[in-house]
Amino acid sequence: MKIKTLRNTLGWQAIMLVLIMLAALAAFSCSLMVGAVKVSFHDFIDILIHSNIEHPYRDILWNIRLPRTIVGALVGANLALAGLLLQGVMRNPLADPHIIGVSSGAGLFGMAILVIFPHLTSLVTPLAFIGAMGAAILIYLLSWKNGIVPTRVILAGVAVSAFFGSGISALMTFYSDRVQGALSFMVGGLAAKSWPQVETILPYSIIGILFSLLLVKKLNIIKLGDSVAKGLGMRVEVVRLIITATAALLAASSVSVVGLLGFVGLIVPHICRLLIGNDYRVLLPATACLGIAVVTISDTFGRILFSPFELPVGVIMGALGGPFFLFLLRRKSVS
Amino acid sequence: MTFLEASEITHYYDKKCILSNISFSFEKGKIYSIIGPNGCGKSTLLKILCRQLPPTKGQVSLEGKNIYKLSPKKIAKSISLLSQQVEKADITVKQLVTLGRTPHLGIFERLNNQDMDVVQWAISQTNLELLIERNVASLSGGEMQRVWLAMAIAQQPTILFLDEPTTYLDIAHQLELLELVRSLNIKSNVTIVMVLHDINHAVLYSDKIIAMKDGGIYDHGNPENIMTSKLFHEVFGVEALRITDIVRNESMYSLTRLKK
Numbered sequence: 001m002k003i004k005t006l007r008n009t010l011g012w013q014a015i016m017l018v019l020i021m022l023a024a025l026a027a028f029s030c031s032l033m034v035g036a037v038k039v040s041f042h043d044f045i046d047i048l049i050h051s052n053i054e055h056p057y058r059d060i061l062w063n064i065r066l067p068r069t070i071v072g073a074l075v076g077a078n079l080a081l082a083g084l085l086l087q088g089v090m091r092n093p094l095a096d097p098h099i100i101g102v103s104s105g106a107g108l109f110g111m112a113i114l115v116i117f118p119h120l121t122s123l124v125t126p127l128a129f130i131g132a133m134g135a136a137i138l139i140y141l142l143s144w145k146n147g148i149v150p151t152r153v154i155l156a157g158v159a160v161s162a163f164f165g166s167g168i169s170a171l172m173t174f175y176s177d178r179v180q181g182a183l184s185f186m187v188g189g190l191a192a193k194s195w196p197q198v199e200t201i202l203p204y205s206i207i208g209i210l211f212s213l214l215l216v217k218k219l220n221i222i223k224l225g226d227s228v229a230k231g232l233g234m235r236v237e238v239v240r241l242i243i244t245a246t247a248a249l250l251a252a253s254s255v256s257v258v259g260l261l262g263f264v265g266l267i268v269p270h271i272c273r274l275l276i277g278n279d280y281r282v283l284l285p286a287t288a289c290l291g292i293a294v295v296t297i298s299d300t301f302g303r304i305l306f307s308p309f310e311l312p313v314g315v316i317m318g319a320l321g322g323p324f325f326l327f328l329l330r331r332k333s334v335s
Numbered sequence: 336m337t338f339l340e341a342s343e344i345t346h347y348y349d350k351k352c353i354l355s356n357i358s359f360s361f362e363k364g365k366i367y368s369i370i371g372p373n374g375c376g377k378s379t380l381l382k383i384l385c386r387q388l389p390p391t392k393g394q395v396s397l398e399g400k401n402i403y404k405l406s407p408k409k410i411a412k413s414i415s416l417l418s419q420q421v422e423k424a425d426i427t428v429k430q431l432v433t434l435g436r437t438p439h440l441g442i443f444e445r446l447n448n449q450d451m452d453v454v455q456w457a458i459s460q461t462n463l464e465l466l467i468e469r470n471v472a473s474l475s476g477g478e479m480q481r482v483w484l485a486m487a488i489a490q491q492p493t494i495l496f497l498d499e500p501t502t503y504l505d506i507a508h509q510l511e512l513l514e515l516v517r518s519l520n521i522k523s524n525v526t527i528v529m530v531l532h533d534i535n536h537a538v539l540y541s542d543k544i545i546a547m548k549d550g551g552i553y554d555h556g557n558p559e560n561i562m563t564s565k566l567f568h569e570v571f572g573v574e575a576l577r578i579t580d581i582v583r584n585e586s587m588y589s590l591t592r593l594k595k
Contacts, residue, residue: 221434225422230387232490233411233438278425 013282016275020289024073027293031069031300032061036307039065063194071193072299072313073292074205075258076268078250080291081212083265084272084284085247088219089240090139092150093270093328097132097251098262100157104164105135106248106255111168111185115175125204128256132248135160140244188261189312190299197257204253211246212284219243219280261295261314263321268294270328338363338526339384339494344393346379353379354390354550363493366520366527368537371547372571377530378419378498380547384528385416385496397494411438415492419499421483428474428482429467432457435489457489461515477508484512488519495519497529501536509533513540534571535587538562546570559586568593 033039039057047055086095097103109131110124142156143149218239221229229236272286302311339361346354354376369377382388386402395402402410436450461481471482501509517540519525531537537544538558545555548570554561567575575588
């Protein structure tokens with residue numbers, strides 16, 4: 001009870017937000033410095049700040065680690081926000097884009113373009129967005145009964161996820177010769193991500209993050225229930241659609257770059273809710289920053305844990321996320 | 336003077352007729368209570384009147400304008416609702432009451448001093464001064480109900496709707512809430528429309544009573560006039576004995592179930 005009261009004070013929230021931002025910064029830097037080649041802090045400053053072109057590690061840092069870390073950071077922020085938005089709008093704490101099939105929808109459509117029309121790469125993200133949106137709408141239709149029923153969201157989501165997942169498997173079987181790095185796509189990995197992937201994800205991330213920031217007030221009201229939101233003059237159905245579309249865009253942009261990376265959207269928003277409370281004005285930026293921290297640090301661990309082998313970041317997230325999911329389930333059923 | 340008008344409202348739910356052809360005019364500044372047995376459609380009627388649920392047929396107009404054609408934001412400045420089941424929101428009391436100002440703000444507009452004065456007024460009307468920094472989820476049922484009422488009146492509505500506001504409260508808190516509602520009506524001339532289960536409360540606290548049965552209005556009028564033994568028989572299936580408290584000059588009813 002005491003923590004709950006404390007959590008709602010402005011000072012506490014500000015301190016937590018700053019701490020989470022610092023964590024994101026630290027994880028980002030750590031991901032740049034640590035790996036097969038260790039870059040000292042001195043070299044790091046030399047290359048990035050003083051842009052020393054002759055430095056021997058410049059290529060490693062500039063063309064391998066930096067773009068990979070940026071992709072990781074954006075994917076982390078996007079997936080965490082997508083999870084936060086979906087949980088808010090579906091009124092279910094377990095709604096994560098991966099678990100409820102939004103990512104699978106994006107994956108199926110994105111992959112279909114990649115293997116059937118490989119020359120149309122610029123269409124991957126827009127089509128992934130359509131797939132993600134389709135999956136989200138399907139979940140609504142399946143779980144809607146005089147308003148959204150939170151328990152049915154997860155059940156409908158599992159069905160939707162299985163449906164689109166089977167589509168992905170079918171594609172992989174038919175076009176096995178064209179699917180490169182299928183495993184990396186299925187678990188979500190950051191290996192070999194470089195500047196082109198940054199270019200793919202960055203514009204969608206900016207749009208998605210800007211939209212989520214604009215939705216903060218609406219999220220604070222919609223969490224009080226549809227009836228209250230309506231009473232306060234909100235067009236609930238329209239707002240719900242906009243929030244879902246934003247979440248779908250964020251998830252789709254991540255999926256089209258790193259594949260089906262799960263659990264980020266589940267773990268991160270929850271930790272933030274525990275740390276900072278339920279006010280979206282601070283919860284939303286905190287979630288984005290913690291998403292950056294969690295994905296970049298997990299990827300760093302993936303790279304160094306079994307070096308020279310590299311674990312895809314999705315494996316780490318799955319290993320952390322599975323138990324966490326169960327923990328949340330238990331916590332819910334107890335309260 | 337007609338203020339809020341329901342005309343020829345019919346509502347179906349899954350092909351089942353909940354309300355049939357209801358027309359009624361509400362006057363400004365009065366307290367209305369809708370009573371009736373379970374399943375008579377009283378809550379549905381309330382939801383339709385406060386723009387929560389578009390009726391299958393018919394329309395509701397506020398000062399001559401169809402409320403379902405006006406923008407939700409505009410309506411939220413004149414109508415507010417206290418629902419039967421209130422959420423255990425994880426938010427401070429003050430923040431929640433402040434959200435009541437939402438319909439009065441533009442998209443990028445911030446709260447000004449006038450808004451804060453209204454919030455302060457709503458808080459003092461509902462006696463919440465000592466609780467403003469508390470988390471709503473940590474309050475008792477009675478306190479929580481007062482917080483949501485404070486939010487509803489921070490909207491500065493001309494009509495306040497209450498859907499069985501006393502259901503989850505003990506008797507002292509029930510009376511406290513109803514007295515609060517009455518004082519709002521008297522001091523701020525807010526029109527009140529509420530669904531009540533307790534007939535004695537309805538008689539004590541309303542200017543007009545609307546008795547419903549099987550999706551229609553059975554009778555309506557002043558409490559003294561319409562609460563006849565025929566109404567008790569036909570609407571509620573009970574026998575009523577009228578008792579007059581000569582000290583307070585109030586009537587109340589002692590009820591027993593009709594033997595079939």
